[in-house]
Amino acid sequence: MTTTTDTSAIPEDNPVLRVPPASAAEAVAYFRASLTFHADVSDVAAALAVGGDAGFVVIDSRSTESWDQGHVPGAVHLPTALIPEQAERLLDKAVPVVTYCWGPGCNGGTRAALALASLGYRVKEMLGGIEYWIREGFEVETWQGRERRAADPLTAPAGAECGC
Structure with missing residues (x-):
């Protein structure tokens, strides 16, 4: 496949290329930086499934009512408003933290x-939040125990890895 850098051939009304893509070097820097700040639910679940010390702690930043509806098993409940007063008591600064909230439409994480x-x-945000955790079919924990819903086939390919 070949690509062109001649922008004169791009129609002015092309909404995708109206602003040209970054250079390859700029793209590498941007996407590398993005991965230093974000983790997806599948990667978090895979790291936690190995057992033992995953090397990070998961923080659910939602309200108590939301936490009670279901949360990532083993997560620490620490609502955002309580972080300044409770973080040092609950967390070790030497251990990276992965935060999450509701989902893609929420910036609570x-x-x-x-x-x-x-x-x-040191922090990463779990993309997709608890919404995509549940939609991908991972277990949630409630005061009644653990439960799992069927994966949403639009987010988690049935019986296959996504390949990413």
């Missing part, structure tokens, strides 16, 4: 990550 980073913690 981002706000929690910012609050923790401001206190000196």
